[in-house]
Amino acid sequence: DVYATGMLADQPPEYPVRYERLREAALEAMSDEAAAYVGGGAGGERTMDANRRSFADWRLLPRLLRDVSERDLHVDLLGRTLDVPFALAPVGIQTIVHEEGELATARAAHETDVPMCLSSVASQPMEAVAEELGETPKWFQLYWSSEPAIMESFVGRAEDAGFDAVVLTVDVPILGWRERDIERGYLPMLAGEGMANYFSDPAFRALLDVDPEENPELATQRFLDVFGNPALDWTDLEDLCAMTDLPVVVKGLLHPDDAERAVECGVDAVAVSNHGGRQVDTAVGALEALPGIVEQVMGRVPVTVDGGVRRGADVVTALALGADAVMVGRPYVYGLALGGQSGVEAVLENLRADLDLTLANVGRPSVAEVDESLVVRADRL
Ligand code: FNR
Numbered sequence: 001d002v003y004a005t006g007m008l009a010d011q012p013p014e015y016p017v018r019y020e021r022l023r024e025a026a027l028e029a030m031s032d033e034a035a036a037y038v039g040g041g042a043g044g045e046r047t048m049d050a051n052r053r054s055f056a057d058w059r060l061l062p063r064l065l066r067d068v069s070e071r072d073l074h075v076d077l078l079g080r081t082l083d084v085p086f087a088l089a090p091v092g093i094q095t096i097v098h099e100e101g102e103l104a105t106a107r108a109a110h111e112t113d114v115p116m117c118l119s120s121v122a123s124q125p126m127e128a129v130a131e132e133l134g135e136t137p138k139w140f141q142l143y144w145s146s147e148p149a150i151m152e153s154f155v156g157r158a159e160d161a162g163f164d165a166v167v168l169t170v171d172v173p174i175l176g177w178r179e180r181d182i183e184r185g186y187l188p189m190l191a192g193e194g195m196a197n198y199f200s201d202p203a204f205r206a207l208l209d210v211d212p213e214e215n216p217e218l219a220t221q222r223f224l225d226v227f228g229n230p231a232l233d234w235t236d237l238e239d240l241c242a243m244t245d246l247p248v249v250v251k252g253l254l255h256p257d258d259a260e261r262a263v264e265c266g267v268d269a270v271a272v273s274n275h276g277g278r279q280v281d282t283a284v285g286a287l288e289a290l291p292g293i294v295e296q297v298m299g300r301v302p303v304t305v306d307g308g309v310r311r312g313a314d315v316v317t318a319l320a321l322g323a324d325a326v327m328v329g330r331p332y333v334y335g336l337a338l339g340g341q342s343g344v345e346a347v348l349e350n351l352r353a354d355l356d357l358t359l360a361n362v363g364r365p366s367v368a369e370v371d372e373s374l375v376v377r378a379d380r381l
Contacts, residue, residue: 001353002350002353002357013346014339014342014346015335015338015339015342015343015346015347017350019310019311019331022331022334022335022338022347023039023330023331023334025334025338026097026333026334026335026337026338027039027334029337029338030096030097030337031096032184033096033184034096034097034337036180036181036183036184037093037096037180037181038091038096038097038330038333038334038337039180039330040178040179040180040181040278041178041276041277041278041281042176042177042178042277042278042279042280042281043176043177043179043281043282044281044282045277045281046277046281046282047274047277047280047281047282047283047284047285048276048277048278049277050277050283050284050285050288051274051276051277051285051286051287051307051308052308052310053285053308054285054286054287054288054308055287055308055313055314055317056378057287057288057377057378057379058287058317058320058321058375058376058377058378059375059376059377059378059381060313060316060317060320060358060362060374060375061362061373061374061375061376062361062362062363063362063363063364064363065363066363066364066365067365068359068360068361068363068364068365069365070365071356071359071360071365071366072365072366072367072368073085073352073355073356073359073366073367074367075324075325075367077137077269077302077304077324077325078137078139078164078165078247078249078268078269078302079164079165079247080115080137080164082115082137082325083113083114084113084114084351084352084355085315085319085324085325085326085355085367086114086309086315086325086326086327086328086351086355087114087115087116087117087137087139087304087325087326087327087328088105088109088114088115088116088117088327088328088332088348089117089273089276089306089327089328089329090117090118090119090120090139090141090167090169090251091119091329091330091332091333092119092120092121092122092123092194093119093121093122093123093193093194094122094123094333094336095123095124095193096123096193097333097336097337098336098337098340098343099340100340100341101122101123101124101336102118102119102122102123102124102129103124103128103129103132104336104340104341104344105332105336105341105344106118106129106132106133106136107132107341108332108335108341108342108343108344108345108348109133109136109344109348110132110133110134110136111341111345112345112348112349112352113136114136114348114352115136115137115138115139116129116133116136116137116138116139117138117139117140117141117167117327118130118138118139118140118141118163119141119194120140120141120142120143120154120169120197120227121143121194121195121197121227122194122196122197123193123194123196124196125196125197125200126140126154126157126158126161126163126197127157127160127161130161130162130163137164138162138163138164139163139164139165139166139167139249140154140158140161140163140165140166140167141167141168141169141251142154142155142158142166142167142168142169142240143169143172143227143228144168144228144229144232144236144240145226145227145228145229146225146226146227146228146229146231147203147204147207147226149203149206150198150201150203150204150226151229152203152243153201153202153203153204154197154201155240155243155244155246157197157201158246159244159245159246163246164246164247165246165247165248165249165268165269166240166244166246166247166248166249167248167249167250167251167271168237168240168248168249168250168251169251169252169275170232170237170250170251170252170253171251171252171253171273171274171275171279171280172228172252172275172279173228173229173230173232174228174230175228176275176278176279176280176281177281178278192216192220195212195219195220195223198212198219198223198227199212199213199216199219204222204223204226207222207226208222234261234265237250237262237265237267238265238266241265241266241267242266247268247269248266248267248268249267249268249269249270249271249304250262250265250267250269250270250271251271251273252271252273252274252275252279253270253271253272253273253289253293254272254273254274254283254284254286254289254293255289255292255293256292256293256295256296257296259272259293259296259297259303260296260297263297263300263301267301268301268302269301269302269303269304269324270293270297270301270302270303270304271303271304271305271306271327272286272289272290272293272303272304272305272306272323273286273305273306273307273327274286274289274307275307276306276307276329276330277307285307285308286305286306286307286308287305287307287308287317287318287321289305290303290305290318290321290322290323291321291322294321294322294323295322302324302325303322303323303324304323304324304325304326304327305318305323305326305327306326306327306328306329307329309326309327309328309331310328310331311351311354312351312353312354312355312356312357312358312359313354313358314326315351315355315358316355316358316359316362316364316370316374317375319367319370320370320371320372320374320375321372321375322372328351331347331351332344332347332348334347335347335348362374
């Protein structure tokens with residue numbers, strides 16, 4: 001279908017198909033502040049690079065003559081059947097790249113049947129985003145506020161709004177050293193963009209003397225005081241698992257011992273991630289951390305990975321190394337920057353088509369048939 005459409009069209013595709021061109025065009029189209037925020041990472045960006053580079057450590061070893069005429073990309077995860085083994089990673093403050101922000105992303109996710117994880121620091125309230133998503137699988141990413149009432153309120157709202165899981169991000173005890181953001185002298189949140197969930201929250205509003213609508217600067221200052229919680233420890237994770245009936249995913253683990261601890265706390269899935277290289281410069285690449293965690297977890301809970309996934313072959317490599325699903329961050333944000341909903345749709349449709357063709361060409365017509373025999377380390381060839 002992809003090729004037939006391409007050959008019959010008298011116009012090239014509306015959005016760049018190659019990730020490198022998509023990224024370049026989107027960064028160009030954004031404000032300098034947004035480009036620094038989205039495109040950048042922590043410190044010298046060595047972990048951001050490692051996320052990409054580590055995919056090149058592996059090669060796929062295709063098998064042939066295996067009847068791949070029918071393909072099936074679905075996976076079962078967190079109580080839902082996902083149409084594809086990839087989801088939209090939580091990315092905050094999306095109105096800084098497109099005025100419709102998370103609402104456009106949610107419409108695209110719904111249209112393409114790709115699960116979406118919504119950030120705590122979204123530019124639109126979670127209830128509005130959930131409505132756009134409809135029946136599409138949806139997860140709510142939680143930053144655990146230093147004010148317990150806000151955290152509890154967020155979890156309750158996510159349950160009421162019909163989210164399927166809570167994804168607790170634990171790799172931001174405090175914000176990383178992000179040089180591009182510091183040089184711009186600008187934290188996008190200061191412009192009031194990423195606080196829709198907070199400004200609309202009764203527990204947050206109860207902390208303020210004046211409504212955020214009346215004095216957004218003051219409310220923003222309060223938000224910065226309470227949004228994170230560097231005092232969190234494993235007992236808090238246990239409490240969260242006990243507090244909600246929703247599945248709990250812990251996002252941002254890199255060490256197998258932390259994964260063990262998380263499973264003991266009762267989490268329903270582990271998300272291997274280094275936050276897209278935005279927290280610790282020179283931390284291990286996400287794909288490098290994956291095999292150790294998969295080995296430790298031994299199938300007791302599903303494992304996802306995100307960081308540097310750009311193409312179908314990347315998805316296949318991560319699945320072959322034991323991930324149950326992957327998440328994708330920057331690529332869809334670049335699509336959003338270039339064309340709102342239709343830009344995100346193009347990115348997601350291309351990734352699905354690429355994955356579908358790649359699975360056929362490596363002789364694994366379904367995701368269920370992908371296993372470690374499909375990959376070899378490039379340095380062992
Ligand atoms: C993020 N990420 C992120 N993660 C999270 O748990 N909550 C958040 O609010 C954000 N915000 C955010 C903003 C931006 C601009 C980026 C690029 C990333 C991290 C995200 O969920 C994911 O871990 C990475 O983006 C995955 O890496 P790639 O696909 O961007 O390489």
